[in-house]
Amino acid sequence: MYGTGLAKGLRLTLRHFVESYIDDLRYGFRKYHHSTDNFGIRQGTQTKGVITVQYPDEKVAVPERFRFVPFLIVEDEDHPTRAGKDWCTSCGICAKVCPPQCIWIVRGNDPDTGRPVPEPEGFFIDIDICMNCGYCAEYCPFDAIKMDHDYELASYDRTSHHIHDKEKLSKPNSYWRSIAPTRAYDEMLVRGTWEHKDAAKEARRGSASSRASAPRPAAQQAAPAPVATALAAESESATAPAASAPAEGATPWNEDEAKREERRRKALERKAKRAARGG
Amino acid sequence: MENLAAAEQSVAKLSIEDSIEYLKSNHSQAIKLDDRDGYQGVIVDSDQLLDIARVIRDQLGFDYLSSATAVDYLGEGDHMEMVYHAYRSSGGGALVFKAQTDRDAAEIPSLVSVWRGADFQEREAWDLYGIRFPGHPNLARILMWEGFEGHPMRKDWREAYYEEERKPFDSRWPGGHVHRAEEKNVFGKNVSYPPDIDLNRLMDNSEEAVYSSLGLGVDVERIMDKDGFETNELVVNMGPHHPSTHGVFRMVLTVDGETVTSLEPVMGYLHRNHEKIGERNTYLHNIPFTDRLDYISSMGNNHGYVLAVEQLMSLGRKYNPPTYRCEALRVMMVELSRIVNHLWAIGFWLNDIGAFFTPVLYFIQERERILDFFEAVAGSRMMCNYMRFGGLFGDLPERIKSVSNLTNDRVRDYNTMQFLTEMINERIPRTIDELEILLTQNEILIERSMGVGILSAEDAINFSAAGPLLRGSGVAYDIRRADPYSIYPELDFDVAVEAEGDMYARYRVRVTELRESVRILKQILPRLEATAGESIWADGKPGAYAPRVPHGESYGRVENGKGELGYYIVSAGGRGGSSNPWRYHVRAPSFINLTPLGHMSKGYKVADIVGILGSIDIVLGETDR
Ligand code: SF4
Ligand code: SF4
Numbered sequence: 056m057y058g059t060g061l062a063k064g065l066r067l068t069l070r071h072f073v074e075s076y077i078d079d080l081r082y083g084f085r086k087y088h089h090s091t092d093n094f095g096i097r098q099g100t101q102t103k104g105v106i107t108v109q110y111p112d113e114k115v116a117v118p119e120r121f122r123f124v125p126f127l128i129v130e131d132e133d134h135p136t137r138a139g140k141d142w143c144t145s146c147g148i149c150a151k152v153c154p155p156q157c158i159w160i161v162r163g164n165d166p167d168t169g170r171p172v173p174e175p176e177g178f179f180i181d182i183d184i185c186m187n188c189g190y191c192a193e194y195c196p197f198d199a200i201k202m203d204h205d206y207e208l209a210s211y212d213r214t215s216h217h218i219h220d221k222e223k224l225s226k227p228n229s230y231w232r233s234i235a236p237t238r239a240y241d242e243m244l245v246r247g248t249w250e251h252k253d254a255a256k257e258a259r260r261g262s263a264s265s266r267a268s269a270p271r272p273a274a275q276q277a278a279p280a281p282v283a284t285a286l287a288a289e290s291e292s293a294t295a296p297a298a299s300a301p302a303e304g305a306t307p308w309n310e311d312e313a314k315r316e317e318r319r320r321k322a323l324e325r326k327a328k329r330a331a332r333g334g
Numbered sequence: 335m336e337n338l339a340a341a342e343q344s345v346a347k348l349s350i351e352d353s354i355e356y357l358k359s360n361h362s363q364a365i366k367l368d369d370r371d372g373y374q375g376v377i378v379d380s381d382q383l384l385d386i387a388r389v390i391r392d393q394l395g396f397d398y399l400s401s402a403t404a405v406d407y408l409g410e411g412d413h414m415e416m417v418y419h420a421y422r423s424s425g426g427g428a429l430v431f432k433a434q435t436d437r438d439a440a441e442i443p444s445l446v447s448v449w450r451g452a453d454f455q456e457r458e459a460w461d462l463y464g465i466r467f468p469g470h471p472n473l474a475r476i477l478m479w480e481g482f483e484g485h486p487m488r489k490d491w492r493e494a495y496y497e498e499e500r501k502p503f504d505s506r507w508p509g510g511h512v513h514r515a516e517e518k519n520v521f522g523k524n525v526s527y528p529p530d531i532d533l534n535r536l537m538d539n540s541e542e543a544v545y546s547s548l549g550l551g552v553d554v555e556r557i558m559d560k561d562g563f564e565t566n567e568l569v570v571n572m573g574p575h576h577p578s579t580h581g582v583f584r585m586v587l588t589v590d591g592e593t594v595t596s597l598e599p600v601m602g603y604l605h606r607n608h609e610k611i612g613e614r615n616t617y618l619h620n621i622p623f624t625d626r627l628d629y630i631s632s633m634g635n636n637h638g639y640v641l642a643v644e645q646l647m648s649l650g651r652k653y654n655p656p657t658y659r660c661e662a663l664r665v666m667m668v669e670l671s672r673i674v675n676h677l678w679a680i681g682f683w684l685n686d687i688g689a690f691f692t693p694v695l696y697f698i699q700e701r702e703r704i705l706d707f708f709e710a711v712a713g714s715r716m717m718c719n720y721m722r723f724g725g726l727f728g729d730l731p732e733r734i735k736s737v738s739n740l741t742n743d744r745v746r747d748y749n750t751m752q753f754l755t756e757m758i759n760e761r762i763p764r765t766i767d768e769l770e771i772l773l774t775q776n777e778i779l780i781e782r783s784m785g786v787g788i789l790s791a792e793d794a795i796n797f798s799a800a801g802p803l804l805r806g807s808g809v810a811y812d813i814r815r816a817d818p819y820s821i822y823p824e825l826d827f828d829v830a831v832e833a834e835g836d837m838y839a840r841y842r843v844r845v846t847e848l849r850e851s852v853r854i855l856k857q858i859l860p861r862l863e864a865t866a867g868e869s870i871w872a873d874g875k876p877g878a879y880a881p882r883v884p885h886g887e888s889y890g891r892v893e894n895g896k897g898e899l900g901y902y903i904v905s906a907g908g909r910g911g912s913s914n915p916w917r918y919h920v921r922a923p924s925f926i927n928l929t930p931l932g933h934m935s936k937g938y939k940v941a942d943i944v945g946i947l948g949s950i951d952i953v954l955g956e957t958d959r
Contacts, residue, residue, distance in 0.1 A: 060775025067771050068692060106699065118710035118735050120728070147507035152879045154619035156501055162508035171508070179512040188622035188719050193727070194879040202713070218512060237732075 075104035119235040122189040122202035124182045127224045128231055130251060141225070142199035142251045145175035149191035149200055157184035158191060173253075178221040182208060197252060198242050204234045346395030350427050353394045361386060368432060372649050372886015372905070375430025380442050383433045384469075387418075387448045396420035396429045398811070399449035399798050400891065401900050401921040404459040406437070408489035410906050410916070414440045414465055417902065419889055423795050423809055425816035428889065435465065444469035451798025454929050462487035462609075477602040477958060486607055493610070500914045501614055545569065545586065567595070570940065574603050578686045578944035581954030585931075585943065592939050597932040601925075604958035612918035617643055617723070617883055620918065625717040627920060628956040630678050631671040633708070634894040636721040637664055641819060642890025642901040643723050643883060650884040650911065654872030656724050659865035661821045663726060666858045667718075668892070669851045670708070673762060674701050675895025675951075676844040676851075679802075680769065683841070683948035687782050693772055700765040703757060710734040710750070723881060725871040730754075730862075751863070758855045766848050774845065783837035787934050787946035790835055797930040800923045801897025802847070803950055806840035808833035813893040821861075827854050837949040884911040896951050897923030920959055924952035 078097075094113050097106060108115055130137040150158040161177035164170065192202045203226075210216040228249070232239040248255035348356055354376055357365050364382040368375050378386045390396045401419045414435050419428045433442050444467035445452040456467045457476040464485035467473055475482065484491050495518055497503050505511045573584035582603035588596045608627065612620050624639045625632035647653045656664070678701065681694030705715040711730055712720035720727050735747040773779055789799065794807035804811055812829040814822040830846035832839035871877070883905045891900040900921030905912050927950050935943055 057777060060780075061777050064772040064776050067768060071696065106702075116735060118713075118731070120711070120713040120731065121709060122713040145508065148879065150507040151502040152618060153502075153506075154615060154622050156503050156506055158506060159510040159512040160507045161510035177510050177512070179510065181512075181515065184515055186622055187714065187717065189713055189727075190618070190622070190879075193876075214514070214516075218514060 071104075078102065078104045117204050117206075119238055121204055122187050122192070123206045124185050124187065124203055124208065124219070125180060125191050125200050125224070126203045126226045126230075127178060127221065128199050128201060128228050129225045130254070131227045131229050134250065134254075136257070137251065137254055140251070141174045141221075142197055142228070143175050143178065143195075144173040144197055144199070145171070145178075146196065149195050152190040152194045154188055154190065155184045155186055157181040175221065178224060180219045180224060181217060182219055183213065183217045198246060199251075201231050201235075345393050346422075348394065350429055353390075353396075353429055356394065357386070357389070361389065368430075370886075372646070372884060374887070375428075375432065377432045377434060380433045380435055383443050384445070384448065386431070387445050390420055390429060390431065391448055394429065395422050395424075398423045398795050399445070399451050400428065400800075400898060401889065401902060401919075402445070402452050402455040402459070403902055403919045403921070404463040404465055404487070405904055405917045406463060406487065406489045407906075408437065412437060414463060416442050416459065416465065417887075418445070419900070419902075421817070423811050425811070427817060430889075440465040442467060444473075446470055449798065450793075450796050451926060451929055454926060458925075461485065462607075464488065475602075477605045479602065487610055493607075499614070501616055501619060572943070574600075579947065580682065580952060581957075583947075583952070583954055583957070585947070587935075587940065587943065589940060592941075594935050594938055594940060594943060597935040597943065599928050599931050601928070601954075602958050604954045606959070608959040609918055609920065612920075613915055615915075615918075616880060616913050617915060618879060618881070620915070621721065622717065622719040624920075625719055626955055627922065627959065628675075628894065628896060628899070628924065628953045629716055630953055631668075631675045631895045632716060632718045633664075633667040633671040633720060634675075634892060634899060636718065637668050637820075638890050638892040638894065638899045639901050640721045640723055640890075641892065642888050642903045645888035645890055646883050646886055646903060646905055647723060647881065649886050650882075654724055657865075657868055657870060657872055658821070659729075659862070659868040660725055660870040662858055662861045662865060663730070663870065664721060665820055665822070665825070666855060666862070667708075667711075667720060669854050669858070670704050672851050672895045673848055674704050676848050677701050677765070677769075679895070679948075679951040680773075680841060680844055683837075683945070683951070684773070684779075686948035687779075687945040689779070693769070696768060696772070697765065700761060703761060706734065707753065707757070722877055724877050729870050754862075755859060758852065758859060762848075762852055762855075766845070766852070769848075770845060773841070779841075780838060783841065783945065783949070784834070785836050786938055786942050787837045787949060788835045789930055789934050791833075793930060793933065794835070797933070798926050799897070799930055800927060801893070801895070801951075802830075802840050802843040803897065803927050803930075805829065805831045806843045806949075807835035813891055813898055817891065819890075819892065825854050825857050837945055840949045840951075880913050882911045882913055883915075887917075891921070894923060896953065896956070897927055899923055920956075922956045922959060924954070924956040925959070928952060928957065 098108070098115070128142045130140045130142070132138050134140075145160050145162045147160055147162070150156075150160050157180055159177070159179040160175050163172045163174050163176035165172050187202070189202050191200045232249075243249050246252055246255070345356060354367070357376060358367070361382070364379040364386055365376050368377050398421045399418060400421050401417075403417055405415045405417060407413050407415060414437050416433045416435075418431050418433075420431070421428055435442050440463070442465055444456055446456065446467075447469065453470075453472075454476060456470055457473060459465050460467060460470075460473050461475040461478050462485055474480075478486065486493070495515075497505070567588065567590050570587045570589055571584070572587065573579045574582040576583075579585070584600040584603070586598045586600060587594050608623065612623060615623065621636055621639060624635040627635050644653075644655070648655070677697035678694075681697045684693045685691060708718055708720075709715045710733075712718040712727055730750045732750060733747060734750055734753050789797075789803065789807045791808040793799075794804050794809055799807070808831060810829045810831040813819070814827075815829050827850045828846075830843045830850060832842045832846075885905055885907065887902070887904045889900055889902050891898055893899075898921065902917065902919040902921065903915050904917035906916035931947065931950065935946055938946065
């Protein structure tokens, strides 16, 4: 009969309309109270009806892998030997993999010897250009740069606030562990320590190791077997992966003078060739 | 006579190699094999290109011209080249043929008379490369604006913000000379004009200026002629700022009364020269940029691109194909984004034809869940940047949300596999059911969309239409079946096809594809369970950040939500290959599917135009690139 299709559709709309009130009645409009439990009711998988999030009063928490403008990790303030030190060694890999090229790094030099030191003098990220791709965090061999979860970066003046410098970028290691506990834990397993790789090396050389024996974060305890083996393997893994430093550009300050000279000559040659071809 | 017909029949079934053999033996003076390292197909003498193209289409049966694009080989042979990929609409691989020309007076005969689908693509090649196409009906700029000087994709053309030929730029490390991009921009206080320039000319708002760029079909002068003013024929300008054009897109219609007599699409408002950026980039840099093409289905964009680069990498010695788990994950992500895409397309198409926002919001509700999942796995809802060469960004996380996470969201913390299973088995099918209850039998929708915007099967093929637009016209061509990739051959699904060729048929195709995608996803779930624990990388560790890609060319194509998405990539730079693509071309379905828009719209009412455009399903990020 003509019109039945229409009627069926309208019945569905009506059902949706009614459903958006049923929950309200069931929870006596408590649903809209800005408290944890009510938010959960509205955002659960089985919720029907209105699911609007009342931003900014309420916020949907982001998953661990969520990526927004990156930050740099520095050692926690209560660290015995390296408090406040950068994890970044200014190897430059993040600046190379950055697709829109919005990372600028000034490699530090030792004022006495003139040699590069493994801590950046300047580190800038233009957040207007950053496309939040996450490559810098993905390819950093020292776990020194991570994607943040803080997405509220609006400011009144874009011309002076949107290039983040080292001071603004730096956040303590404990912050990373708080926003992404399971990932931080997995990285710790690979690195062999909760601290920077170098700290582990120093520790092995001399004083007592501060390798943590913290339990795996609760979210991942669902998979006990692999974790247990991983934990057991932790003591070995402390040495193995740390030793396999990435081949290119990772540790230029460890090279001797002749080798560095050689590298520089080659780089200049490459550049000249490139310039010749680029015309 | 019959013998001849029979012979033609058999020629039309020849394999690619035999077809090339056939061409070589019958047209030896015009054809030569492309024997450059890693290249395929034949090079056709430009003078005889038209004849050979007819042979390829009519005798050999390659009736579907998928892609036509230009390459500038400055410093690598110093010539320009047009590259054509022709397929058979019955399925199979590509016959690649090329025509070369001088850089300075670049000229190649137009193929529009053979494949009308070449129309916009040749205009693009003229616009960006400065190749002339004698015989083209309307060789005007298409992406850049009139009065733009130069042809930006040429290798010796440099943008105002030019820094270096290739990334990574030297100024970033270790010197770190930071500056704001805006300070080096060409606008604002950085612009200086020569004293004799008349700025008013740039702000010309007269009728002539508004329509001067249009060639074909719109005879503004006649219609606007003050003396013999005709009342029943009008030029109507829709867009670029118009809610129903899904972005900044402009259509210039000539109407007789309320009936459209011609339609001219005008695009390029969102053009950013994606391909030039792509050639400055390294191979890896391009993946997040592909997200920004068709931003509704970024997973599919990633997939096409990594397939193209993996094809090239496989020419080299050290190459590990992705593992089975990786392929299964890729297919799952792509199918989920197809669902997102079709829900979005149907929803907004309904907006266009008058069902304002009720249906689309029901669909978006489900889309949100899928995006939640993408966010948990890839880190971002829309700009997923998930696939890598030979692998992925990461395996599935164990849980969708972390317990530690901030304040108020404990309820959304699910086991990933549970969440997926529930989504695929219950929620998505439920939403599709609702969609069908709401729409399929709806009399208003049927009357509004049946018999409107008809595109015949022959036209659809000849115009290089792709995706639901092609299949809605009765051509059962789906790349997942016609030219399979990844693990699609072992998956059980049907190609959606409807014969009518109108808006309603396209809607039906999309609904069927939604159901088929769910069917595929249901087959993926057990595969994921079976491969749990397997690495997504063949050698167990992530790929390098600066892979070198061997010398050669490749064309990676996938069936994306909007149609065939292809990437044509050339890697130059000697035997060792290169770390940056020499040519990076995107065959954008949203762009090429607009070629038949004018043809499809003729004879319908103005109010139907937005519906017809909506039924093609375009996204301007991809159209304009
Ligand atoms: S890749 Fe890591 S260590 Fe290297 S410069 Fe970047 S942040 Fe520093
Ligand atoms: S997230 Fe991507 S764009 Fe942003 S700084 Fe890192 S690499 Fe660059």
